[in-house]
Amino acid sequence: MADIRAHPEQDEEHEGASPGELLIEAARRNNTDLLKEVLSSCKSEDEAAKLLNETKSVLGNYVYHEAALRGNYEIIDTLLDQPGFECDPISRIEGDTPLHSAIRYINSHFSTSPTNAELSTFASELISMMIEAGSDPKLKNKANLTPYQLVDPRNETLRQQIQDAVDVEMMRGDYIEEREEGDGRGDGGGDGGEDGEEDGDVGSGSDSDFDPEEYRREKERRDRERRAAAGANGGA
Numbered sequence: 001m002a003d004i005r006a007h008p009e010q011d012e013e014h015e016g017a018s019p020g021e022l023l024i025e026a027a028r029r030n031n032t033d034l035l036k037e038v039l040s041s042c043k044s045e046d047e048a049a050k051l052l053n054e055t056k057s058v059l060g061n062y063v064y065h066e067a068a069l070r071g072n073y074e075i076i077d078t079l080l081d082q083p084g085f086e087c088d089p090i091s092r093i094e095g096d097t098p099l100h101s102a103i104r105y106i107n108s109h110f111s112t113s114p115t116n117a118e119l120s121t122f123a124s125e126l127i128s129m130m131i132e133a134g135s136d137p138k139l140k141n142k143a144n145l146t147p148y149q150l151v152d153p154r155n156e157t158l159r160q161q162i163q164d165a166v167d168v169e170m171m172r173g174d175y176i177e178e179r180e181e182g183d184g185r186g187d188g189g190g191d192g193g194e195d196g197e198e199d200g201d202v203g204s205g206s207d208s209d210f211d212p213e214e215y216r217r218e219k220e221r222r223d224r225e226r227r228a229a230a231g232a233n234g235g236a
Helices: 019-029 032-040 045-054 063-068 073-080 098-110 117-133 156-183 194-199 212-235
Strands: none
Touching (some): 019 045, 032 045, 032 073, 063 098
C-alpha cells in the first residue's frame, strides 16, 4: 500500500504563477516549504490570513479542502498554525467543510484496507488534529450530512471518535442553557474563564461555537473510561 502520510515533494519552478495558485499547488503536493515561501512574501499576518482564507481552486475548493482531500497531514498541520486561519470554509460544489473532505480521503482508503492499523492510526491523528484546531463536527454539507454521517459505517472507531466530539458540544450547549436559566448571564457572563479564552482564540473564523479544548478534555476522559472497562472485562 502506498505511504498514507504523504511527504513534501521537491520544489519545481513556478514562474508566472500567482500566490493563490502557488498555495493550491502547495496544498495538493504537501509542500510545506512552498507554503512558507508564499506566506513569507505577505506584508503582515492579516494579509497572509486573507490570502489563505480566500484562495480557491477553479472548482471552488479552499486551500484547506485541497490538502484534506489528499490527506496531506504535514501541510494541514502547518496551515492550522497560521494566525487567523479559517477552520470551516465551505466548498462550492459539495458544501463540504475540510473535515468532510478529510473523511472522504479516509473512506477511499478504508474501502480497500478496512483492517489496516496504519490507516486507523493516521485517521485518528488527522481528525483529532483538525477538531482540536477548531473544525466543527456538527456542520452539514449540501447533502445534509455531518462528518459523522459521511464516515464509512464499517469504520466504527472513527465514527465513535467523531461522535464523542459531537457529544462534547451537545453537553456544552446544555451547560450554557442551564447558565442562562440560572443566572441570566448567558454565554458571555463570568469573569474571564472559558469564555475569555474563547474570545482570544483565533482558531476558526466561522460562526461555530465548538470548543476544541473541551473536546480534548472529554476525549481523554472517555478514553480512560474505555480502557478501564476493557481492563475490567479482561480480568473477569
